[in-house]
Amino acid sequence: MDKTAYTVKVGEATPAAGGRPAAGPVYRSIYAKDGLMRLPQEIHSPWDFFSGAVKKYPKNRMLGRRQVSDGKAGDYVWQTYEQVYQKVIQIGAAIRGFGVKPGAHCAIYGSNCPEWVMAMQACNSQGICYVPLYDTLGQNAVEFILDHAEISIAFMQESKIKSIASILPKCTAHIKAIVSFGDVPIELKREVEQLGVSCFSWEEFSTMGEDIQELPKKQKDDICTIMYTSGTTGEPKGVIITNRAIVAGVTTTEHLLQLTDKVVDEYDSYFSYLPLAHIFDQVIGNYCISKGASIGFWQGDIRYLMEDVQVMKPTIFCGVPRVYDRIYTGINQKIQSGGLIAKHLFQYAYNYKLGNLMNGFKQHEASPFFDKIVFSKVRKIFEVPMFLYFYSIGIYLRFFYH
Structure with a gap:
């Protein structure tokens, strides 16, 4: 072969x-x-990955974001698996308290953040389908999806509420409540409630449910999420994704890493910036959760992306061509300014390791010597992660860092 x-x-x-x-x-x-591959019989939905990790790694860091004080971002602040689980159960109970039953639909709208993941897991806990929304959809598409998907409760960043309020009069038939990830200004809260839709802050909503003794059972073929296209040709189309599909994506990721690199473990950390509204980041996030790893989020501003990476120092980074092009340009500039000998040494080391990777060597086995004397210097300059995954045409390609 x-x-x-x-x-x-x-x-x-x-x-x-x-x-x-x-x-x-x-x-x-x-x-x-x-x-x-055969899917594990004991895993019926993404909820099993999360609840299993909570039992195995309750004190591990799970979700983190940078603490912002006086407009300046500082270090990452983390919530443990146990803490996240408690909040997820509260949010899930509040959803059920509003009469939203298993199989119903809730929306999640906003940038990647701990609340996004907790809202997703709260829906998973109750067997409720979550429907991601994202900015590039446009107002008309968001309005269409809220109505077409028969959204019961919409979780969103506080900055999104104003725009949603403007379209609520056209799609309030199913929406029972809006839940903000942060605090809601009283004027905005009144504006939404005057339209017949309840409006709560994250913390307020989390106190509204009653204790649930038993969670609904989940099946592999239950609908986990519906992801809508941008609707560039007509109205947005909803892609139905079952629990089975998410579980298969997570299981396949583990299998691929076993064959090509190193599997993730509880000591790893993942930098989440690719939109959670898309399937790629959801699969990788669920995979990391299944292993008890931690997930840190960017600030939501591309200008501070590499600063966030440098502060967090993750071991896992998933990217798209645009981001890797920026990293490549920065690395290349450093190499070109390093002199003739340095350029030739780097190119030789690069070709050597790439050749070994193409011949089936795993990342850490392909070039231990050059990892220490060449690539470690590049990694130190950019503080890049141990693993870099290149997302394109449905495959993973390993970069030359270790």
Whole structure:
């Protein structure tokens, strides 16, 4: 098998016959060449990943964000798995207290933050489908989704409430309440409530539920989330994603890392900045949660992205081409200014390690010597994570850091 290939043929082409059209050969990822994986029988939904981690790692750091004082961001402040679980159960109880039953829909609207994840887990706890919203949808699309998905409760950043209030008169048939991640100005609260929709702060809402003795049972084929497209061609289309799909994504991530690198453990930390409204960050977040790792969030401003990384010093970073292009440009500028010998040494080390990676070596095995004398210097300059995952066309590519 060609080790530089990402797919392997597992079935030959078939000619047209019996009224059926011809079909080309069947290919599969090289990491699944021996067959598709079986999902763990004991995991029925993402809730099982979280609740299991709470039992195993109650005191581990789970969710963190930078403390802001006088407009200046400081160190990260963390909540443990146990603390997050307690808040999630409270939020879930409050959702049920509003008469929202398993199978109903709640929306989550805002930048990545601890409350986003807790709202997601609260929905998971009650077997309620969560529907992410995001800014690039536009007002018309947000209005359409709130109505089309029959949203019962919408969790959102306080900065989103004003824009949502402007469209509530057109879509209040199903919405029972808006819950802000932060405090709600009294004038805005009154504006929303005058439209017949309750409005609460995060802390206020978390005190409104009664103790729940038993959580609803979840099934693999229950709908976990509905993710809407941006609607560039007509109205947004909702993509239904089941618990099974999320569990499969998490399980596959573990399998891929076992074969190519190192699996995540409770000592790892993940820097979350890719939109949680998209499936990629949700799968990686759930995977980290399943392992008892910690998740830290950026401030929400691209100008301070690398500053947040430098303060947090995560071991896991997921990116898209635009971000990696910035990192590449910065690294390349440092290399070009380092002199002829340094440039040649770096290029030789890069080619050497890349060649070993392409030949099947794992990240930490591909070039321990050059990791110490070459790549460690680059890592120190940029304070980049131990693992860098490049998100593109559905595959992971390892960068040259260790």
